[in-house]
Amino acid sequence: xxxxxxxxxxxxxxxxxxxxxxxxxxxxxxxxxxxxxxxxxxxxxxxxxxxxxxxxxxxxxxxxxxxxxxxxxxxxxxxxxxxxxxxxxxxxxxxxxxxxxxxxxxxxxxxxxxxxxxxxxxxxxxxxxxxxx
Amino acid sequence: xxxxxxxxxxxxxxxxxxxxxxxxxxxxxxxxxxxxxxxxxxxxxxxxxxxxxxxxxxxxxxxxxxxxxxxxxxxxxxxxxxxxxxxxxxxxxxxxxxxxxxxxxxxxxxxxxxxxxxxxxxxxxxxxxxxxxxxxxxxxxxxxxxx
Numbered sequence: 001x002x003x004x005x006x007x008x009x010x011x012x013x014x015x016x017x018x019x020x021x022x023x024x025x026x027x028x029x030x031x032x033x034x035x036x037x038x039x040x041x042x043x044x045x046x047x048x049x050x051x052x053x054x055x056x057x058x059x060x061x062x063x064x065x066x067x068x069x070x071x072x073x074x075x076x077x078x079x080x081x082x083x084x085x086x087x088x089x090x091x092x093x094x095x096x097x098x099x100x101x102x103x104x105x106x107x108x109x110x111x112x113x114x115x116x117x118x119x120x121x122x123x124x125x126x127x128x129x130x131x132x133x
Numbered sequence: 134x135x136x137x138x139x140x141x142x143x144x145x146x147x148x149x150x151x152x153x154x155x156x157x158x159x160x161x162x163x164x165x166x167x168x169x170x171x172x173x174x175x176x177x178x179x180x181x182x183x184x185x186x187x188x189x190x191x192x193x194x195x196x197x198x199x200x201x202x203x204x205x206x207x208x209x210x211x212x213x214x215x216x217x218x219x220x221x222x223x224x225x226x227x228x229x230x231x232x233x234x235x236x237x238x239x240x241x242x243x244x245x246x247x248x249x250x251x252x253x254x255x256x257x258x259x260x261x262x263x264x265x266x267x268x269x270x271x272x273x274x275x276x277x278x279x280x
Binding site: 112 | 149150151152153154155156157158159160161177178180181182184185186187188190191192195196198208244246
């Protein structure tokens, strides 16, 4: 009886909600494959622009440069159990870096597409293992 | 008895709440993948191919370069107390302890973008080392007798 009463009291005092936030549009795997096919020291920044659009960030590397394309996805869980609040944030991203030489010609690129792996999860579970790329 | 009742009321009204927060940012990099890199043989292109895109690209002095792969698994706990005072908005007192910061690997490259070495640690500390390196390089450039 007491347990049922406690449960009846606890239920209205608990609650949860989920939020999802995104930065920039997701990066299409087809675009990443297309960028990887650019020809080093021949393809240009214009070619990269045509495939991926404007970068989020340009890092000047002395006379060379690197462009960052990024999409971030954050999933947050809030769980109230009476006076106890548990929260978990899982933030993962898609990233593509393109490197260019002094003349603005493509040198190389690297991509990691992990934004989709962000999960709504509780603080005591581990949804990610080390990257095997 | 009255104290217990007051405490119960405070807890029920969420005047006092206990928090546990965890933040996961990016996934850890596999240490074996970093250990396989060979100084002088690997370059930026081969490192990108093996490890994927870094979280940060940092310029170094004279065209040298650093790639940083960072992630965070931080936990924090806290107690929040809200007290309503007459005529003012309710102040909130927070006590938090942040468990950890962003950690990761930084790969260092020479001016030909050849791989030199890697360091593991807090990215903030590694970046601070980079700032010192750049400052020293600027000082050398402006030193009397420098080319």
